[in-house]
Amino acid sequence: MGLHATRTYVAVFSKPKRQILDALEKKPMHGYEISRRTGLPLTGIYTHLRELEEEGFLVRERQDRRIMYTLSGKGRLLVQALH
Secondary structure (H helix, E strand, C coil), X not given: CCHHHHHHHHHHHCHHHHHHHHHHHHCCEEHHHHHHHHCCCHXXXXXXXXXXXXXXXXXXXXXXXXXXXXXXXXXXHHHHHHC
């Protein structure tokens, strides 16, 4: 298994990242809202979001002063496969 495949596996199957993906399945959200809905500490949310975005599971978009996160097509397929 290559480094990229290993990173993807870890990114997807850690519990916090699964919680984030599940939350974003419902609607796009900003980091604070994701933290509130998942119960994950805000300090760790942005690391997880960055890693999920780097792996292509999330899309980030600035709306006014907030950065909103939404599942990418790849992210939606993953969430469906995990359920």
